[in-house]
Structure formats: C-alpha cells, structure tokens
Amino acid sequence: MEIYLARTQGFCAGVASAVDIVEFALGKYGPPLYVYHEIVHNTFVVNDFRNRGAVFVEDIDDVPEGCRIILSAHGVPPEVIAKAKKRKLKFLDATCPLVTKVHNEAVKFSAEKYATVLIGHKGHQELTGTAGYVNPNLLHIIEKEEDVEHLEIDSSQPVAYLTQTTLSVDETKGIIEKLQKKFPKLMAPPRSDICYATQNRQDAVKELAEICDIIIVCGSPNSSNSNRLRETGANAGVPSYIIDKAQEFDFSLLNSGMKVGISSGASVPTKIVDELINEIKNRHSNVHVHTFPNPEKNIVFKLPDLKVLN
Ligand code: SF4
Structure with missing residues (x-):
C-alpha cells in the first residue's frame, strides 16, 4: 500500500x-x-x-x-x-x-457606505464575528450561488464583498462571478480573504486526488476548512472521508494495492495523522509513506502582547 x-x-x-x-x-x-x-x-x-x-x-x-x-x-x-x-x-x-484583516476591511467598507455582501457559512463563529464589524443596515450574508439572485440591493448603492477565510476556493469563485454579473462595479477586498492555509490545503488535496484512490481528511466535524478539504477530494472524483480520530475510520475501505491520500485541516495536530498511519500499518504489511515539501514551514505569526493578562 x-x-x-x-x-x-x-x-x-x-x-x-x-x-x-x-x-x-x-x-x-x-x-x-x-x-x-x-x-x-x-x-x-x-x-x-x-x-x-x-x-x-x-x-x-x-x-x-x-x-x-x-x-x-x-x-x-x-x-x-x-x-x-x-x-x-x-x-x-x-x-x-488574517481574520482581523477581514474585520478591518468590513469597517472600511461600512465607513464608505458600501452594501457589503458577506460570503460564508451562517452560524459559523468567524462569520458571526466579521458580521459584527459591518453596519447592520448594509450587511447581506450569502452562502451559495443561488443566494445571489435573491439579493435585494438598491442599484444606486455601491456594493462590496468579503468572505470567510476558510471557504472552498472554487465554490467562492463561482459566487463572486455571479456577484460581478449582478453588480458590475462590485468592490473586492484588496487581497483575497480566503487565507493562504485554506488555499494551500485545498491545492494539496487536488494534488493527492490526481494520484490516489481514496482520500482521508483528518479534521473535526465543526472545522470549516477540514470539511472543505473532504469536498475538494470528492469534487475531484475521489472517494473522500473526514475523521476526527483514527478509530473513526472504516478500515475495511482500504485494500493492500491502494494509493491512500491523507490530508488534515489547519487545526489538526500532526499526532492525529501519525495515529492514522500507525493504524493502517497495523492492518497492512508493506506500507510505504510518501511526503512532499511543506510550503508553509517558515510561516509564523507574531504573538500578541501577553502582558495584558497580568
Ligand atoms: S485557517 Fe489559520 S491562517 Fe487561515 S484564517 Fe484561520 S487561523 Fe488564520
């Protein structure tokens, strides 16, 4: 395997x-x-x-x-x-x-009186947080392409959009194209709100989908970016599964001749992936693990001032 x-x-x-x-x-x-x-x-x-x-x-x-x-x-x-x-x-x-960056964009758009279309999953904590920075009279939340048709914004009103950081890159592209058709002067954020970690992880799953017979994504059920990874694999035509921990996986889905792709969400400790590999090795002989260079090795954010807790 x-x-x-x-x-x-x-x-x-x-x-x-x-x-x-x-x-x-x-x-x-x-x-x-x-x-x-x-x-x-x-x-x-x-x-x-x-x-x-x-x-x-x-x-x-x-x-x-x-x-x-x-x-x-x-x-x-x-x-x-x-x-x-x-x-x-x-x-x-x-x-x-990178979420604060979206909050700042929201504040700026509201100050400039833009009707702001916020693309994301209703009820997700990040979306609730960002929505709080938009003037409620200018806020429109949408989740999918069909929602664009139902947007009621006065044609004299300037319109901008923002997105949750952990959406599907491909799905969001479709929504934005529809928005641009409906609002030709649509204002975009200065840089994509979908963060580098989301983009890299979805690209990495697409890479796996070209090689593998099955994709297993390690990630919790409430993790937006992990769910999008499973969808990315499935949309590429590869059976894809999401598991919170190794024991949740149905190992009968695997057989010895398979090429198995393993990905994980941005909040998943490497220990979870290691446990999954060990469980597979316990059930199969001659398992070879292939790795690729990680593009994110040197990306670190500065910690905030921890003295405020004193
Ligand atoms: S996925 Fe990570 S880097 Fe991207 S916005 Fe969320 S916490 Fe920040």
Whole structure:
C-alpha cells in the first residue's frame, strides 16, 4: 500500500499562535482559564486544554468578574470585546491576524457606505464575528450561488464583498462571478480573504486526488476548512472521508494495492495523522509513506502582547 501525505501538515500559523497563547496562559496563571468558544475547531486540542483546566464558555456573562479569558482564533464581534471590558475581565484576543484583516476591511467598507455582501457559512463563529464589524443596515450574508439572485440591493448603492477565510476556493469563485454579473462595479477586498492555509490545503488535496484512490481528511466535524478539504477530494472524483480520530475510520475501505491520500485541516495536530498511519500499518504489511515539501514551514505569526493578562 502506498500512502501519500498532503504537503500541508500541522497547524496553520493562526492556529499555532492561538494554541501557544492558551498554553502560555495555562502555564503562567494556571486554572481556571476561561476561553470564549472553542479556541480552534479541533476536538483533541479542546479536550486537552479542558483536561488541564481551561473552561470553554459561549457567553461572556458566564465568566466571573476579574478572571482571565482568551477569545478564540475565529474572531468575535465588537460587542463581545465591549462586554469583556465591562465585566473587567483580563482578556487576550487570539483572533488570527488574517481574520482581523477581514474585520478591518468590513469597517472600511461600512465607513464608505458600501452594501457589503458577506460570503460564508451562517452560524459559523468567524462569520458571526466579521458580521459584527459591518453596519447592520448594509450587511447581506450569502452562502451559495443561488443566494445571489435573491439579493435585494438598491442599484444606486455601491456594493462590496468579503468572505470567510476558510471557504472552498472554487465554490467562492463561482459566487463572486455571479456577484460581478449582478453588480458590475462590485468592490473586492484588496487581497483575497480566503487565507493562504485554506488555499494551500485545498491545492494539496487536488494534488493527492490526481494520484490516489481514496482520500482521508483528518479534521473535526465543526472545522470549516477540514470539511472543505473532504469536498475538494470528492469534487475531484475521489472517494473522500473526514475523521476526527483514527478509530473513526472504516478500515475495511482500504485494500493492500491502494494509493491512500491523507490530508488534515489547519487545526489538526500532526499526532492525529501519525495515529492514522500507525493504524493502517497495523492492518497492512508493506506500507510505504510518501511526503512532499511543506510550503508553509517558515510561516509564523507574531504573538500578541501577553502582558495584558497580568
Ligand atoms: S485557517 Fe487561515 S484564517 Fe484561520 S487561523 Fe489559520 S491562517 Fe488564520
């Protein structure tokens, strides 16, 4: 059996920073450390922190006054920050800088009175956070191409769009083309909002799809970028599966002559992929693992000022 590992492995820079922030705060101050939402969308990471004293909350009001809280990498709307200040919490915002970039674009478009079409998955924390930076009177959220037809925006109104960072590159391209047809003067963000980690991971799965008979994506069910990777494999015509941990995979789908592609989402620890490979090796002899150079090796984001937690 031949295993091909996607060239993108391990945490993206935004997830690595958020995880480092929680590690630092737990190590320096100990439990309880409050975290607003899952710090990143990965079951293993969240459970590990929970076991070490992190308390995950969905409402800032659940945090006792004066305590320490880390805000998740997906970003939060401004009212959450205002609430944290009001409750006199010591808070550190672990929002990925590439999500903050989208927040800043949202603020700018609203200041310039653009009707802003926000493309993303309704209910996803990142989308909720970004929506909070758009003037509610100018905000239009859409998820798919068909939604473009139903957009009701006055023709005299300038229109701009923004996207969630973890969407399908191909699907988003189709939505934007439809928007451009409907609004010929559509304003785009200065640089694509879909982040480098999402783009690289989808490109790496397309690469696997050319070689492999089956693709297994390691990623949690609530991870947007991981789900998009499974779809990317399936759209390329290769049976593709997503698993949170190795034990979830139906190993009867594999046989010895197969070429197996393994990818993982941007918030998946390499340990999960290693466990999957070991489980395959336990069931098959003569397993060869092929790797490719990782294009993200040297991408690191600067940590925010950790002293605000003192
Ligand atoms: S997937 Fe992209 S936007 Fe999200 S944390 Fe990673 S680098 Fe940041």
